Amino acid sequence: MEELVIIIGGGPAGAAAGCYLSKEGIPNLILESAVHPREHVGESMVTATTRIFEELNFLEVMEQEGFIHKYGASWHPAKAGASLHVEFSEIEQEGVNQDYTYQVDRAKMDMLLLKHAEKMGSKVIQGVRVKEVVFENDKATGVIVNIAGQTVTIPCKAILDASGRHTVIGKQLKIKEADQNFNxxxxxxxxxxxxxxxxxxxxxxxxxxxxxxxxxxxxxxxxxxxxxxxxxxxxxxxxxxxxxxxxxxxxxxxxxxxxxxxxxxxxxxxxxxADYSYKMDSFVGNGWMLIGDAARFVDPIFSSGVSIAMHSAKFAVEQLIKALKVDDVSSKMLKPYEDRVKLGTEIWYEFITLYYRLLPIFTVFISKQEYRLQVIQLLQGNVYDRASAPVLDAMREFIDTVENTEGHILKPYLDSSLSNIENTPAPHLAIT
Ligand SMILES: Cc1cc2nc3c(=O)[nH]c(=O)nc-3n(C[C@H](O)[C@H](O)[C@H](O)COP(=O)(O)OP(=O)(O)OC[C@H]3O[C@@H](n4cnc5c(N)ncnc54)[C@H](O)[C@@H]3O)c2cc1C
Missing domain, CATH: 3.30.9.100 (D-Amino Acid Oxidase; Chain A, domain 2)
Structure with a gap:
């Protein structure tokens, strides 16, 4: 049986997945349709990403290349008035030893990451687009590409789809759902x-x-x-x-x-x-996993994308390794990955939705000392444990009060089209 893992796409999700697989000695091939450097939107990082950079020995590259250090974020009102800001240093983060993250030229950072993956052991082929994933008996068994005018099928043990908003598997299997709330x-x-x-x-x-x-x-x-x-x-x-x-x-x-x-x-x-918010019905199937934007895209207001992309790569590889050890890459075996990543993206999503539901809420909560640090924790990208985000419940209660109080000063700011906000999984589902 072919042992190769194929990664579709060499953006942050694909490159990070390649690094994690190579670290474990698992042969992997990254197929990237563009030739890096290629331009990309998504230039502001959150600090949780630093932990991944460090794990992959990529932090030193970020430092050597002189990317701008990002210490915090500022918000400016639509009308004349004072701006607000937060600094990441206001609360410590486990496993992160610097109080800043980065603002980046994505063409440069993504190229460096892909090179890094190659250095760590991934085989990288650029300028080759995956046309289709091959399925046999409902299991992904390879990909079809066009190389030098020839159509070639490359067999593999498992596929990580990191094709970003191109969503190769999502489109092929028709499992892509447009976001009901954001357009x-x-x-x-x-x-x-x-x-x-x-x-x-x-x-x-x-x-x-x-x-x-x-x-x-x-x-x-x-x-x-x-x-x-x-x-x-x-x-x-x-x-x-x-x-x-x-x-x-x-x-x-x-x-x-x-x-x-x-x-x-x-x-x-x-x-x-254009029109970039969606999610896939499933993030895993027999022999395949979706990572980064190929799985889900949430509104970028809090700069979450690259962090989610790299965390999902890490979590996917962790589960895939368990599956490979018992020679079972069935969707059942890969499912814990889906649960873990959905939890994180749904916490981001809940935060973003509450924020748009009542824009002044952000100002209110950032100004309350008891919630400020929890909000910053979310802004750092530490979103994989719902139990540590009770601030979201407090925001919900606050919105209910505004909604149900006749003449509340903030009532005109409510976005009624977002009244139906789904609750994220209960705290007891939190994964550590
Ligand atoms: C308006 C906007 C603003 C954003 N701002 C931020 C921000 O400030 N901070 C942040 O972190 N994120 C931001 N994002 C999100 C961020 O851009 C993405 O979340 C991030 O790039 C996801 O990484 P990825 O590796 O999953 O996908 P990508 O970076 O898109 O990489 C996918 C790769 O797959 C390749 N590919 C596609 N199809 C194929 C195929 N068929 N075969 C082979 N290769 C293929 C592509 O060429 C690409 O290189 C923003 C997004 C938008 C739309």
């Missing part, structure tokens, strides 16, 4: 000459006075800043495909971002990320 779009580009204010290394989130609208401001280098406008589809429709005009108008929508962009000059092309 967001983003338009973004890099700029020079942005006035980064007095916390230049932070990610800055500027609220916009439109439905679920905000702007990100992420420093990429000493001179380049990434700016992205995010809104609900209803607002985005107003762009009528003139994305530059729409971007220019939207990014003037709040005072602090308008000021930051006063003398800014765009230095690369405008890009659009």
């Amino acid at each position: 967001q779009f983003a338009v973004h580009a890099w700029f020079e000459g942005v006035d980064r204010g007095n916390r230049p290394n932070d990610i800055h989130i500027h609220f916009l006075p439109v439905e679920r609208g905000w702007v990100w401001q992420i420093p990429i280098s000493d001179t380049i800043t990434s700016i992205g406008v995010v809104t609900d589809k209803k607002v985005f429709k107003g762009a009528k495909e003139d994305y530059e005009a729409w971007f220019n108008e939207m990014s003037q929508g709040a005072p602090d971002i308008a000021k930051a962009l006063k003398n800014a000059k765009r230095v690369n092309k405008i890009k659009v990320e």
Whole structure:
């Protein structure tokens, strides 16, 4: 029986999976359709990712390459008013020995990660797209690729689908479900000459006075800043495909971002990320596992994507190793991985949904000392244990009070389209 594990995609999820497999001496092949460096959205990290970088001996590369150190995050109101900020150093994190994470040029970081995977033992082939996964008796047994004009089937023991929002297996098996609550779009580009204010290394989130609208401001280098406008589809429709005009108008929508962009000059092309929230019905099947964005995508307001991608790679490999040891890669054997990752993504999702449900809630909770540290813990990306996030229950109760109190000052801010927020698994399901 073929012992090879095939990884579809060499982004953060695929490269991390390759590193973890090689660490255990398991032969693995990463097939990447692009040739790195390739551009990618998602430039602000959370500190939980640092733990993974360290485990993979990649932290020293991050340091050597001089990525911007991110110490915290700042939020700016849609109308004139004071901004808020948090710092990661306010609460210690187990296994993380630095009080900052990174803001990155993803083309560079992803290329370095993929090279690192190769150095650790993965075989990497770039410029090769997986066309299809081969199934025999409901079990994934290989992939079909086109190499030098030839269609080739590569057999394997198991497949990790890390193809990002291309969702190779999700599309093939038709198990992709659009998100019922979120239908967001983003338009973004890099700029020079942005006035980064007095916390230049932070990610800055500027609220916009439109439905679920905000702007990100992420420093990429000493001179380049990434700016992205995010809104609900209803607002985005107003762009009528003139994305530059729409971007220019939207990014003037709040005072602090308008000021930051006063003398800014765009230095690369405008890009659009459309309708990106979804999840797969299952994250595992016989002989296959979905990791990173190939499994689920949650709204990026809290910069969770790369952290989820790399954690899911770690958790998937841990379970796959158990399965390989007993020569059983059935969906039943792989299922504990799904439960573990779903728990983490659902905690993010609950946090994000409560946040959009009542935007001022964030200000309220960050200002209450008893909850501030728990909120920061979530922002650090430590989301895999629901028991340590009672702040989410407190947020729910707070929203109920606003909803049920006649004339409550925050009532006009409630987003009624999000009234049906699913509860994440109960605390007793928390996995340590
Ligand atoms: C608007 C927006 C803002 C975001 N902001 C942030 C942020 O600030 N911080 C953050 O952490 N995350 C952010 N994200 C999310 C982040 O971009 C993703 O979560 C992250 O890139 C997921 O990594 P991945 O490895 O799963 O997928 P990807 O990084 O997308 O990698 C998938 C790889 O698979 C390859 N591939 C695709 N199809 C095939 C195929 N058929 N065969 C072979 N290879 C294939 C692709 O070329 C790609 O290299 C944001 C996302 C959006 C949309």
